[in-house]
Amino acid sequence: MTExxxxxxxxxxxxxxxxxxxxxxxxxxxxxxxxxxxVLRPGGSGANTASWAARLGADARILTRVGSDTSEWHxxxxxxxxxxxxxxxxxxxxxxxxIAMVDxxxxxxxxxxxxxxxxxxxxxxxxxxxxxxxxxxxSGYTLFxxxxxxxxxxxxxxxxxxxxxxxxxxxxxxxxxxxxxERFVRxxxxxxxxxxxxxxxxxxxxxxxxxxxxxxLSVLYGTAAVKLGRMGALMARQGRLVARVPGLPVExxxxxxxxxxxxxxxxxxxxxxxxxxxxxxxxxxxGAEAVTVIGGRPRILQSDLATN
Numbered sequence: 001m002t003e004x005x006x007x008x009x010x011x012x013x014x015x016x017x018x019x020x021x022x023x024x025x026x027x028x029x030x031x032x033x034x035x036x037x038x039v040l041r042p043g044g045s046g047a048n049t050a051s052w053a054a055r056l057g058a059d060a061r062i063l064t065r066v067g068s069d070t071s072e073w074h075x076x077x078x079x080x081x082x083x084x085x086x087x088x089x090x091x092x093x094x095x096x097x098x099i100a101m102v103d104x105x106x107x108x109x110x111x112x113x114x115x116x117x118x119x120x121x122x123x124x125x126x127x128x129x130x131x132x133x134x135x136x137x138x139s140g141y142t143l144f145x146x147x148x149x150x151x152x153x154x155x156x157x158x159x160x161x162x163x164x165x166x167x168x169x170x171x172x173x174x175x176x177x178x179x180x181x182e183r184f185v186r187x188x189x190x191x192x193x194x195x196x197x198x199x200x201x202x203x204x205x206x207x208x209x210x211x212x213x214x215x216x217l218s219v220l221y222g223t224a225a226v227k228l229g230r231m232g233a234l235m236a237r238q239g240r241l242v243a244r245v246p247g248l249p250v251e252x253x254x255x256x257x258x259x260x261x262x263x264x265x266x267x268x269x270x271x272x273x274x275x276x277x278x279x280x281x282x283x284x285x286x287g288a289e290a291v292t293v294i295g296g297r298p299r300i301l302q303s304d305l306a307t308n
Contacts (some may be wrong), residue, residue: 005135006053010058011142012044012066012074012087012096013095014095015296018147041295043295045171048257049264051298055082055298058264064117065087065117065120067092067115070095084157098233108266136156136164136165137169137267139169139171140169143188154272168194169196169259173203189221195225195266196227197229201213204217214236218239232246232248235277235280245284254295257296258289258291261290262283264286265282266277266282
């Protein structure tokens with residue numbers, strides 16, 4: 001059987017998810033109350049990807065930095081999802097917090113405090129983290145602060161030395177724009193697979209179509225899988241489109257974590273030796289399931305609890 005060890009380097013976040021009944025943020029009342037269903041969920045792009053990968057059969061681990069305020073809760077939630085957490089506890093900063101405001105269409109707007117996650121760095125690294133690992137996945141959020149950027153360089157170099165395959169998810173068009181698209185490509189080109197959404201792909205390449213952006217990114221990275229939301233996904237290798245899948249019709253409750261789930265489905269399928277179209281299909285199915293639940297993690301089933 002193909003090795004299924006996956007190490008994710010990325011963020012763990014306390015998600016405060018507010019589902020309101022408006023079409024967009026413009027519909028929220030100013031200076032008074034807007035009714036909403038508000039829930040607290042464990043989240044974070046890296047942690048979401050690791051959790052979905054574990055659900056899909058990978059031996060998933062995560063290296064992340066959390067605050068002492070919620071470290072025990074986050075560790076327990078990751079283990080409950082089947083993930084092996086390597087938590088570095090920051091004694092001075094809280095765990096990252098995101099307030100996600102989700103409108104009636106399932107689209108979200110986020111307020112983010114990166115907290116401890118913004119200070120993960122090389123002191124948190126240990127070469128033994130790659131023992132038994134076939135694939136290293138980087139959440140782009142890791143690169144958007146200097147300590148995490150140095151960690152990303154170190155981890156990619158060690159993965160290359162060991163022959164571990166690598167991927168990166170740009171994670172946030174807003175942070176990516178501030179960091180610099182060309183700089184991001186320079187820093188992550190050693191990753192042989194990039195998994196952006198459409199906005200990120202266009203920003204990274206300056207192209208105006210998903211197809212051209214995917215082709216361009218695949219020249220830079222080797223392989224690019226571009227997430228198109230309701231329109232599905234496509235993949236290019238070495239400058240040529242090789243696969244495309246349409247979206248799946250589902251009722252969207254909350255789009256939080258859909259891209260993270262897609263990345264997990266794609267990577268896990270590739271680790272089993274799946275072809276390009278089958279891997280895209282696994283990604284879109286995980287993403288489609290993710291939008292039917294509140295928060296970015298998979299549902300915890302009673303059968304899962306019985307085996308953990």
